[in-house]
Every structure is written in structure tokens, then in C-alpha cells.
Amino acid sequence: MKRAILPLLISSFLVSIPAYAQDSGVGKRVDRLEKEMRAVQRKVFPGGSTKFFEPDIAPENAATSAPSTTTSAVTDLIARVDALERSMADLTGQVEQNGFRLKQIEDKMAAMETPGSSASTGGTSVSSSVSSSVSSSAPAAGASTSSATATPDPERVEVVASIVMPDTGDAGEDAYIYGYRLWEAKYFPEAQAQLKKAAADHPDHRRASFSQNLLGRAYLDDGKPALASVALYENYQKMPRGERAPDSLYFLSTALVQLGKKTDACRVLGELQDVYPDEASGRLSDRIASGKSAAGCK
Template identity: 75%
Template sequence: MFVSLLIATPVSAQDRNVDKRVDRLEQEMRAVQRKVFPGGSSRFFEPEITPDTDTPTTQSTTSSAVSDLIARVDTLERSLASLTGQVEENGFRLKQIEDKLAATEVPPVSTDPGTFSTTPSSVPGADSTQATADPERVSGVASIVMPDTGDAGEDAYIYGYRLWEAKYYPEAQTQLKKAAADHPNHRRASFAKNLLGRAYLDDGKPALASVALYENYQELPRGERAPDSLYFLSTALVQLNKKADACRVLSELQEVYPGAASGRLSARVASGKAAADCS
């Protein structure tokens, strides 16, 4: 729209200028007609410019005026032709710009972990053929049984954990997302979201892992696995070659969760800082 305005504004100004010039030429043409036909009816000749009766009208002055007018009309026509060409050229350039923008436009990336799929069209590297068509894989996934303890939230998480432990990462990702979505207030929701990030990491998808892990920390900061998500987030950032960010994440882990950072996660914090070259 902004490009169109840039093109349309000078064209409109030039159109108004051309209109004024045409009006002036028409008035002068009527004046010449009155000189050639001094007794013409007002029906055909409007009195914008009255003939000068004090000045003798000669054939030479009439011819000169007509020739001058014709030359000016020719100039006007050339100007109009040039303006038309510029408008067409600008329109063509605008079309080229719009085509390039359409060709390079990319869809927005969602940060909602629930929107990620394990199909090849939405998650690079996911092999749905391997996950669904390989009889051995199908049999292996079928052998993983969901527990039935009466606690639906616990059972959903444990089933996802078993799939992850068996290295069926795409299936584990699907199950863990479902477990967290179906049981958002269960204590295992923090576990499920954290393990989802780890499943992405183990599946070679650090970008998706960073989204899932950060959202677990952001949405469930008091969850039992929020400190773990910060550690694994630093791991994902190192894999994405963002070591400075990884160091900041580890510093936040130590600041927000000092007990976990100096306790059960102390070894991981130390190894994470070494991997990120933190000073």
C-alpha cells in the first residue's frame, strides 16, 4: 500500500496540472476560433476570451496563432504519452515487487508447543514413514503399555516417559504434549513439559526443545521440573550456537533456584557452564 501511494501521489498531481493546461488550451482555441469566425454564434463560442475589435485581425496572425496552438497541443500529447508510459512502468515495477514479496513470504512461527506436529510437513526431520509404516516399529510401540493406576494424569505421563525411554521420540513427543494439555493442573504437567523438551533434544531438534523448555519454566515456574528445564534449555542453546544466552540461562537457574542449582543439579550446572564457555 505504501509503495502504491508513492506512485499514485505524483501521478495525481501531474493529472491536475494536465487538466489545467487542457482547459487553458481550450480557452485559447476558442479565442482563435472567434478570430477566424468573428461573428460566430455564442452557442458554439463561449465568451471566456472576447475578440479585440481594436486590433485588425489578419490571416498571418491567425495562422501563427493556430500553428502555435497546434505545436503546444503536440507537446501536450507527448507529455501525456510520457506520463502514461511512466504510470505503466511504475505499475509493472510494483507488480514485480509484490511478486517477490509473495515468493519470499514465510508463515509466522508459533511458539505454542501444542501446535507442533511430528509429521514431516511441520517438523523437519520427523520421519512419519518410519514411525507408522515400519512393522517392527509399530510392534515396538504397541508393546509399550499405558499404566492404569486410576490416576489419569500420572498414567499419561508415565506412558510418555516409557516411550521416550524406549527411544520412540516422535511418539513420546505426541504423548507428552497430550498429557500436559489434558492434565494442566496435575503435578506431572511440569514433568511432561520438561520431558517433551528432552525428547526434542534427543530427537535432534534443539529449536523445538528450546521453545518447550522455556515455556515450561515460564508457565509453571513452581513446577518440580522448572529448574531442570532451565538446564536443558542451556543445552539446547549451546547446540544452536548461542553460548552467551546459555550462560545467562544458567545464571538465572542459580539465581531463581539456588537450592536445586547447588544441590541435585550442581553437577549439571557445572557441565553446562563448561559446555557454554561461561566465564
């Protein structure tokens, strides 16, 4: 019974050695323990089995015993730990990069919630000098700006009345289309009043950007570039994601050229290219080229 139990205890003891193989001086400790175990074997079990411990002197023809697995086990463990450390370093770097990118996205999202912020446009904002130019070009409050306030011409009133507002059930769409029809018929003061009302009454409608942009164009066509610059700039500032925000920058440059502010007009066209590159290189490319030519942009 003792012969069966002792080898098992010895075997269990040696199996645990690789787990501590990285301790300081572990090699010497393992050698000492092995010698002590061999001495125990020779003393307790003379001529016993070599299943667990190789004899001090092996027969000449005896097969070479298997090398100790301690060194290879420790080497494998060290290699695995090194690989884990490298993986952890890579993961840490990725986490830090993702955290930084997430912070940037959160900052941009927060800025987009602020009306008129530069981040809400997806690019840089119109320069302060251009903003100042637009502000300085605006007419004084209370000034008479529309011939619609003059005594109405009965014949004109009758013709305007013949232009019917559509009734499709979409109030925002109908309001814009009616303003468009007035503009198309060249009744610019009436179109201005209608488009201004359409944008104010339906600020969240898809056509709000269309209404505000066409309002600026109606002022331009009516020979009022100062009012046009204000309306167009407000469309870009308040609804930068609107479908006609890029167009408003182009027509804003046209208004600034008419106001003698060609340098600012060039800056606005540059803004258009930076913030809306797809539109600038696509459907508005010809207009941008003609606008730069008119402004003398380099």
C-alpha cells in the first residue's frame, strides 16, 4: 500500500512544480528536490520502478529518458504572457483611440444642437468679416423696403388674385408652391411676403429651406441685394442641412458682388466648396465658376 501511495504523492508534487517555475532560484530548488526524491526512492524502494524518477546511473543500452518538461512549460508560459501583454497593449491603444473619436463625435453632435454653430454645417463657418458684411448691408429697421406697402394697383391685385394657392393637404408644401408661382410670375413683393410667411409658419418642413432661399432670390431679382444677403445668410446659418443651403451660399456671393464686396464673395464661394463638396463639384459647379469669375476670385 505504501509503495502505491508514495509514488502518487511524489508525482502530484512534481506536477505542481511548473506552476512555480518562474520563482527566483526555482531551478536550484527543483534540482535539490529531485535529488532528495531519488534518495528516498533508493532507501524506501531498493530496485524500485523508474516510472517517476530516472536512476542515477542508467544501463548503457537504456533508452534516453524524456527531458524534464519544466523548462519547456515555463518557456511556453512566458511566450503566452508576452503575447497577452502585446494584445493588451494593442487593445488599450484601440480603446484610447475609440474614446477620442467618440469624444469628437459627441462634441460635434452637441455643437449641431446649437443654432448657427460652425459644427452644425459640417465645416467651417462663414468668416466673421462676411457676417459683418451681411449685417452692415442690411437696411435700417423700419425702413420702407417693399413696394407692396404702396397703394395697390387694382389691376395688379386682380392678376395676383388669379394665381391660386394649391390645396394638396400639405400646408408647408402649398405655401412654398404659392410663393414660387408668385416669384415665377415676377410679382416679387408679393412673392417675398408669401415666402417669408411660408418659412416662418413651417420652420420644420422640408420646404422651409426652399422658401428661405427663394426669398433671397426674390430680393435679388427685385434689386435688393442687401435684403437678399440677410435672407440667404440666415438660410445657411439656421438650416445648414437644408436642401437649399448650398444654393443660398452661391446667391449670397452674388448679392455681395452687387454690394461691391467681392473679397467676401470669394470667401463665401470657398465656404461653399469646403462645406458642400459634393454639390460644389456637381450641380453647382458651373454656378461656382461663374460666381468666381464675377467676383474676380484667384
